[in-house]
Amino acid sequence: MDPIVGDKPPRISIATRLRNNFLAGLIICAPIAITIWLTFAFIDWADSWVTPYIPQRYNPEYYFNIAIPGTGLVVAVVFITIIGFLGKNLIGRSIVNFGESILNRTPLVRTLYKSIKQIFETVLKDQSTSFKKVGLIEFPQAGTWALVFIAAEAQGELAERFDALGQKMVAVFLPPTPVPTAGFLLFVPSDKLILLDMTPEEAARLLISGGLIVPEHHGKVMPPVLPAAFGTAKR
Template sequence: MTDSPERITLAGRLRNNFLTGLIICAPLAITIWLTFAFIDWADSWVTPYIPERYNPQYYFDIAIPGTGLLIAMVFITLIGFLGKNLIGRSVVKFGESILHRTPLVRTLYKSLKQIFETVLKDQSTSFKKVGLIEFPGPGTWALVFISAQAQGEVAARLNADGEEMIAVFLPPTPVPTAGFLLFVPKSRIIMLDMTPEDAAKLLISGALITPPWTPKTPLLTERPGDGTPEPA
């Protein structure tokens, strides 16, 4: 005689329904809150500089969320368009020449410009690939975002033995907004197929959310430093 299935009490049903509703509502509510928080932040920066006659709030006497953000996007796009023609490039070069002569400001401006040019240019592969490295010691693996090949003095000093070095960013869990910049030999990195978005989900969730993956061929893993492939 088989045991009868365990009956769920009313309190248990209410608890399960509450958790199901929480799973549905919480991500939606947080997404909406973050979206409006970003819009309000952008509006608070841009709206005070909009002349009243160009501000829709002046005519409708109500706050219209997103007005400042929309105007900022149009303004940035217009600057990008003007910066591509001869006159616009001349104005940009003149402004940059003034910044380059200003102490402290020139260092900050050059650094920020180089970062944005590297990350946003179409050919850039920075932070578009994900890998695994042994950290903090052998046998323990950490998820990293591939930044770029080592360059300049770092490359000259670390590549002296012919080993190509790669700059990687190692973020913490569960808030991957800061982390460590590491230079790792290319042969010591296991490249992954997952996207940076899936890697971010894995990090933020503490490995509770694992992206689906189907290998195209039978997987053979090669441990860094060992040329013998082994079945996964």
């Protein structure tokens, strides 16, 4: 007997093949092109701010007569590094304190300066846990969950008010999709927060992609409590 021959797979039309090849090429080329564009856009932005203040004799563009991308960015990085180095010694610290004393005596400016400085010190300090953890909270209603970045445990007057209510509250940042640069500051009970193993970078990709890029997870599910770093973990 002749072997049974199954149905032949349907032939793919030329138009469908061209479309599939185009989409495959788009997936490969688009991320590369967007990354290159964003990189050069950032470099041009930094150059536009710094290059005009570089003395002509120190500007390589003066000698080569061509625009060199990244000159301003390199100068800015070197300048900031030098300022940080000088700010750690006695003389540099005295100069910084003198400058801060002037800003602290200037109305309106002192409020802005103190707020910005506090934000940078909180986020950039070595032992900071701010925005290094990701979690889930029920929002906007029970049974519906939203991704949040954990900022810090409630402090100051807020902590006193919450303690009077017998609650340990945590400040979280709830970003929107697909642009996670704006959002809401919420205070939620620590026992209502579910910690996730994903990194802030993975969470940002998840938000920007609208849930399409989901990070892999190979660990155990974390209990819905905060780590000991926040002082609210249950035993």
